[in-house]
Amino acid sequence: MNDISIPVHDIASDVGRIGGVLGSAGVGLEGGGVWGDVAHYLVEDGEAALRALETAGILGGQSRQVVLAALPADRPGALGIMMTALAAAEIRVHAQYSDHDNRKVFVVDDIEGARRALA
Numbered sequence: 001m002n003d004i005s006i007p008v009h010d011i012a013s014d015v016g017r018i019g020g021v022l023g024s025a026g027v028g029l030e031g032g033g034v035w036g037d038v039a040h041y042l043v044e045d046g047e048a049a050l051r052a053l054e055t056a057g058i059l060g061g062q063s064r065q066v067v068l069a070a071l072p073a074d075r076p077g078a079l080g081i082m083m084t085a086l087a088a089a090e091i092r093v094h095a096q097y098s099d100h101d102n103r104k105v106f107v108v109d110d111i112e113g114a115r116r117a118l119a
Contacts, residue, residue, distance in 0.1 A: 001030065001068060002046030003095065003107045006039045006053065006061040015039055018058060025052035031099030040095050042066065042105050064094075067106040067114045071098065079104065082118060089117035 008014035011034050018039060022029065027049045032041035043049045046063025053061050072078045082104060086093055091114045095107040108114040 001066050001099075001105075002043055002049075002063045003032075003066045003105065004041050004043055004046050004049045004053075004061055004063050005095070005107075006041075006058065008034060008037055008039050011039075017056075018053065021052055021056040021058060022049055025049070027052060030101075031097060031105055033097055035095070040097060040107070042097075042099050064107055065111055067108060067111055067118065068099065068103045069106065069118045071102055071104045073102055085117045086114060089113055091117055 006018055015034060019029070022043075025048065027043055027045070030042040030044070032039070034040070050061050050063050069082060071082075083093070083096075086106070086108070092109040093106060094109070097105050099105050106114055
């Protein structure tokens with residue numbers, strides 16, 4: 001799975017256009033959101049998503065592999081434990097959000113290190 005990040009300025013308008021372009025290209029969004037001036041979405045094929053966006057004139061997007069980790073939703077503090085483990089392993093987290101299957105999505109600088117830290 002991949003995180004695509006796309007700069008946005010007018011969230012409603014830009015995300016509406018992004019969603020329409022990706023939907024027309026058959027790219028499903030498995031999770032994500034907008035923070036500040038960047039939209040992050042979880043997709044199966046990041047390169048296909050970027051190609052569709054670029055063809056539509058939506059530029060500046062990036063795609064990165066992510067780490068997915070089950071979030072024990074019934075355990076208070078679970079996210080804190082996960083983030084503390086990543087920090088202790090000196091993993092830089094660029095973004096984190098949830099997907100539609102109640103997993104945490106981590107966009108990190110060290111995929112394998114993050115997987116080890118979260119194991």
